[in-house]
Amino acid sequence: MHEVKSIESIQSTNDFVIKFANVNGSGSASANQMFAKAMFRMGIPVSPKNIFPSNIQGLPTWFEVRVNEKGYLGSRGGVDIAVAMNPQSYSKDVDEILPGGYLLYDSTWKRNFNRKDITVIEIPLTQLCVEAFKNPKQRPLFKNIAYVGALSVLLDIEYEVLENIISEQFIKKPALIEPNLKALNLGRNYVLENLPYPLGITVSRADKLEDKILISGNEAAGLGAVYGGATFCSWYPITPSTSLAEGYEKYAKKFRIENNTGKNLFASVQAEDELAAIGMAIGANWNGARGFTATSGPGISLMSEFLGLAYFAEIPLVLFNVQRGGPSTGMPTRTQQSDVLACAYASHGDTKHVVLFPSDPKECFDFSAQAFDLADQLQTPIFVVSDLDMGMNDWVCDKFKWDDEYKYNRGKVLNKDDLDEIENFGRYLDVDNDGICYRTYPGTHPEKGAFFTRGTSHDEYARYTEDGEVNAATLSRLMKKFRTASELVPEPVIEINGKDSCGVIFYGSTSPAVHEAKDILKEKEINIDLMQIRSFPFNLDVWEFIANHDRIYVVEQNRDSQMRTLIMAEGGISPEILRPLVHFTGDPIQASYIVNKISEREVNYKSHINAKKR
Amino acid sequence: MHEVKSIESIQSTNDFVIKFANVNGSGSASANQMFAKAMFRMGIPVSPKNIFPSNIQGLPTWFEVRVNEKGYLGSRGGVDIAVAMNPQSYSKDVDEILPGGYLLYDSTWKRNFNRKDITVIEIPLTQLCVEAFKNPKQRPLFKNIAYVGALSVLLDIEYEVLENIISEQFIKKPALIEPNLKALNLGRNYVLENLPYPLGITVSRADKLEDKILISGNEAAGLGAVYGGATFCSWYPITPSTSLAEGYEKYAKKFRIENNTGKNLFASVQAEDELAAIGMAIGANWNGARGFTATSGPGISLMSEFLGLAYFAEIPLVLFNVQRGGPSTGMPTRTQQSDVLACAYASHGDTKHVVLFPSDPKECFDFSAQAFDLADQLQTPIFVVSDLDMGMNDWVCDKFKWDDEYKYNRGKVLNKDDLDEIENFGRYLDVDNDGICYRTYPGTHPEKGAFFTRGTSHDEYARYTEDGEVNAATLSRLMKKFRTASELVPEPVIEINGKDSCGVIFYGSTSPAVHEAKDILKEKEINIDLMQIRSFPFNLDVWEFIANHDRIYVVEQNRDSQMRTLIMAEGGISPEILRPLVHFTGDPIQASYIVNKISEREVNYKSHINAKKR
């Protein structure tokens, strides 16, 4: 370990970024996650992000963990500690280390890194494992555990925390506990015996996370679907949505087994493609089950035709879109928010869809469950749109809550008794004048209530018609329904921080970065008011917030300012008011990026205003 | 024939609407078209519109012909003369006749129609044909010709004109000429011998159509594709686009046969669906041929994924969308302009597409040919978006022109010699700083110029990359290319009609109705300035026109004011300026509808302004 000379080494407690550089397919994920979990267990807010190639084995992959006691958990930029385990990417990895930072590498093969301003920590991990473990297949895995052990001493992580994590993890394979602990101590002991410790960077128990959990958005949404009463899932594998369907299946297999029979109280079908996936979900919903599908961008494109059918024939449906980098196959393992327009206006003809935008796993859970009620209430597809960053990475969020008094809202469905009392059932009669009509499930009544569902133009009795006025009336009623929707969907979360402040609109996974930016800007005496949009169509609060601001930055992770477009198009909002603040590299946006963009323009704005006043 | 009593019967020359009511599949089309053609041949502007069910045989179908010497050829509303040949629809057909109008029906089965304000013309058509023709299969067909004959006397149509049309039509089956003439005279003679003639409504040679032709937009576009050098067509049958691909094939079979070999200088493939149709067209263009596909709304939805690929991998492609009534399967035999957003923003991720909007068959021909140049120049999909009304009906339009000096622009393509001189070929290098890069066709050079086309993120050398900055640079360059596109696409047609006028924006098949409305409004002392948008992205002229008007009506045939949305979203135009003027029943918009909507609001506006002035 050579000490930094030209510059002070970084000193901090519970505030740093550590980045693990590994080889794809080398089994580093569980060790890295163990590190993140240890932070969480010590009560220190943590955000791990997996940066992986669209590839299975042999290419560079990174795991970036931000640890921040104040709870700033967006991507930060810069690396304080690099754990460089992949010679392929050494140069990039070392370059990223901030001056004064630390580099830990496997010194079985010694290197000179040519940076005088960092502290290099040499641990011959491979060699240690070769000596300690006989089975050559296990060695690479234990090498990863060993560096976690080393870090535990270097950063002062509580040993019991790691010990517990290992015991829990291998609760079903207890034979593995001992060798994992051995590997952990291999790293620990090497540091204890050979290196100065702790580093300038350390952790210390903070107990900030009492009501928090650590979970990925996809798993949360899958669980939400179980709680929301979904009994049918049809999906086609695609990164980054696959783990959502898998999450649903995992929880359904646990909590949805019939008592006496052992049979499944759900069905999950891996479809042959996305067209079939959505077709099946439509069929299930038409037939009275709560069904959903999960996909990502290319799937949305392929589902467009069916989405128009569900919209026009008014069939409930829940569709999760975990966004990745587009267009086309794009960047399958990177994050973007570039399907906003594709979802809101999916399909040809005049169509508009209800879209929910969760901003963390808690909202993924909540909105997922709620989406099934909304779909049944509104008899239309409900999109739940998250992204790779929130979907596949573990995020710290509030614990999930469920009110056992809450009853599912299955919407306007007539049962046999209802039908017996009705003279004149018409599937598309707007009886309540809210644009939402009454449906029946197949098989309800021997003589009444049957109707013919179709994507062709139809009258109020679901009969095919080519009468233009009748069809126009249907289309207009659908707009009425869309207005009704705006009263049912989740309202925005608004935070007003001062008089004359500029507004900032955001949604989804940019939330941590925006909140951090707010605090930084405040220090620079720039106050921003926040509105986190949580759904489309926009409800009154959204328009009110916009009306109350003369300049608003719309933060989003796409090139074309898609949410801004949607706001302008739907609300008739003057474009000068809405300023695009976009970031679309596929990496999560950082607070500093937002701060720069806003402060630049706000400073101009203020001098402009002051000039006017003078 | 009973004469009108309660009201004067309509008197007019060369200005009326006649509507033929027939049974689908009864072979009425050719007789009705003969009638329209006769008007054309007499030099009187005419617009026939076929109103047909989504069905093959046995349902009501109508053929509405507006005859108007002044050249107003949009749908007018109201019927002056009804030729009612379908008892199924008698009541509707008779109801539509304007007071003072005329009804001609097959009085083989006599009826009482209970309207005192019309003139009823009784001709026992079936009976006449039964007596005159032995073959019972032919009778229904000749019945139709017979009513054309009757009309020729009633309206004073020149006999030779009809005679010529028949001779030309059966030039390849001359045996049919005589019986057709016989049928024609059957109707003529019946009127001559039994009824008073002519009616109050007559036609008279006008010679207004010297430089005009009568053709459908689809046939024009198909011919344009032949002229534009398209050698490959892949398509899947769908109303109303089928006749476009068929039109291409028809002309290609005539003009694209290799001299010595008799082989085809083109290939046309009926694909298994729309996904395959566009996939094939992409493959052909990638490989250096000019290829296209033609479809309608549902096809656009199905093609979305491939459209994103072509956009991102920068493959030329021409796509015709002949719009029908949406959403979903919608109204397949009705007209709308409701795929504007679906085309402009097709596919997930950040995508924007070039769209051309022809407004008559002449522009269908021109834009079709031009689209292939644009596709090659811009290396991106070019949409040509028309609709059922213009695509399937014969319209009067200017004669087609072709400049033999004009050379196809194949865009930036490097051949073997070019490559020999280039050091460092990179498929996506923006050498000219216009966002458009150089491509090579497969098979060009033994050693240089090969590259890997992909829908995944790529660098300037077409290599796969997961570097976010590199990918963002590509996306930004694509925006630059889109700006370049705005300089190449057809500019709007602008007509300024006075100071302080309001603006009217329109596109596509609403053109005749808008122009007629303009003249009517002028009589009411409301001047409107017109801008016919012909392409997206919008070019400078579009923005200038908008900037010069404080209120603009955007006329379109969809529910959601889609073009208005596009203008607001792309141009940052204040919404109050742009007023939706929509019509979405699936029937073509009428001048009177536009007049009502505009005059209502303009009158308000003027009193408002005047109040202000006071």
Add this chain to the structure above:
Amino acid sequence: MSFKKPINHHPKLETNKLGLTRRDYEGAVSTLCAGCGHDSISAAIIESCFKLNIEAYKVAKLSGIGCSSKAPAYFLEQSHGFNSVHGRMPSVATGANCANRDLMYLGVSGDGDSASIGLGQFVHAIRRQVDMVYFVENNGTYGLTKGQFSATNDLESKNKYGEDNLFKPIDLATMAIQLGATYVARSFSGDRDQLIPLIMGAMQHKGFALLDIISPCVTFNNHDSSTKSYDYIRDHNEAVGKTDFVPLGEEISTSYKEGSSTEISLHDGSKLALEKTDANFDPRDAGKALNFIREKEKEGKVLTGLLYINDLAKDLNETLNVTQTPLSQLQQDVLCPGSEILDEINQSLS
């Protein structure tokens, strides 16, 4: 457009065990061309349901887009119907089937709908063994879009305008047998006697039943040079032997020669009695069935009848181990794990 027929119950109309007449199984008045084969198939479906005493409201009718796909509007007025999008009926039927295993599913499709745009879904519905009767109303043409060749059209066949079909046909029945469909029959809309028992058998069969029914399009594909015309099929049709449907509890009383028939039990206990006409053919042996079809094809014959049956298959719901109660009827108490379990989950995530 669909017109509602006035239902006048004539007291003398024959009734079935449910006290219903054939009229009760009808639908809206057909808007297909007079003489269209599809209407005969609708009539055969009506007859089959009448004979099987089916409660119409326990049937779901699903289709794609095409003249054939309109047909479900013209039978079983009391059933829910779903006219979905072109070629994608199989997926909608699959989802519907999982949501409620208690209904009977009739899928109606055309050759364009199933053999072109919908081929992938067709194959995968078979692979999943969705419990349904799948009708292909096969006319070798795209009726509703006015007569383009479909992928089942024969190589030597011409269209109405005398143009040649350039490509070989896809034989959906052969494909279905190959893929493991468990009830595969080919028939002809003009042969009511053959068709009705085959439909009845398919309705009582558990698993995927394909009925590939040649159904002439009188408007676009019934000319002399067509191989899907009424005349052509009447001339070239060769049946594998007669099939009789024997309802549960009834005695078999067929007119077949001694020893020349086989019985096959269906899911509900009813039976199919099959006449045996050829030693080389056995509808329970897929290999033999495929060879026999191929052989007859070479002879220029169209083999009709029950081509393959396997009564031991598991349907999709069984394969997925889905509860007997229709999923659509499960209530919140069994669906929602509740707050206590959620607390445990929270615990495990912290």
Add this chain to the structure above:
Amino acid sequence: MSFKKPINHHPKLETNKLGLTRRDYEGAVSTLCAGCGHDSISAAIIESCFKLNIEAYKVAKLSGIGCSSKAPAYFLEQSHGFNSVHGRMPSVATGANCANRDLMYLGVSGDGDSASIGLGQFVHAIRRQVDMVYFVENNGTYGLTKGQFSATNDLESKNKYGEDNLFKPIDLATMAIQLGATYVARSFSGDRDQLIPLIMGAMQHKGFALLDIISPCVTFNNHDSSTKSYDYIRDHNEAVGKTDFVPLGEEISTSYKEGSSTEISLHDGSKLALEKTDANFDPRDAGKALNFIREKEKEGKVLTGLLYINDLAKDLNETLNVTQTPLSQLQQDVLCPGSEILDEINQSLS
């Protein structure tokens, strides 16, 4: 990511008739897992092109999405490649093929890409007889999305985590024969000696050639309970007999016993010499071929080798009567009818 390999021409490397070494046929360094079957197939393609003296720039490589679909980046650096969208390579290849009949088309796909999302396109490319070599790099799993079952996975096979595959496999080779593909072979990425002549034969064949190559996924489907693992295929593979490729003008010199071999001439005059091992099998008789595959399957064997060949087929361009000159090379003078003809057309429209 693709890395460029330094091409150091070692003077002693063997050269072919074009003076090229095997190195000249390579592509970027593979990023697939070490041991992935797909890499062996790439190597076999390189070897075949080398032996056939193919000019790489006259080859077009097309693929869908998947680990297998990445493979074209790893061979024939000098060929244009097109990594299109998931399951839709066949349509892109069809259009490309029509645009330029002078190139050779190699389509590379996976079992997910071809048997699920792309099944319809796969079938219709065969039906149209697109002149191409279609590789299915068949591993029974979705490699790139991490190990879900694909539709070619066998019923009795389990995934890495011990879960059962619940559905029967789709056999693409059988399907292709049924549909009239004119060259159908099955092989194994681990059997270079069998694979290379089969690829060479396919490359010289005119029409649609399918190579269904079992190509183990070492990461997700190479465990003991897999039926697409290296071990399983080595144990259960049964070849129809050896195949040798005999270049144009060379003498056949195979090691087969007298009278036990058949020769098949290919498009360009080169030949395939086939060893005959079973009287019941003849690769020129589709019916026999299908039966033999079915029989072996029942015995639990995976039949490999050239399963079917028909050298008389018309390819798509012939069927469409397309000119010999590539459409992409036609110039405006023959494409544009010009103003005079347009005047005539105007005339006819007025």
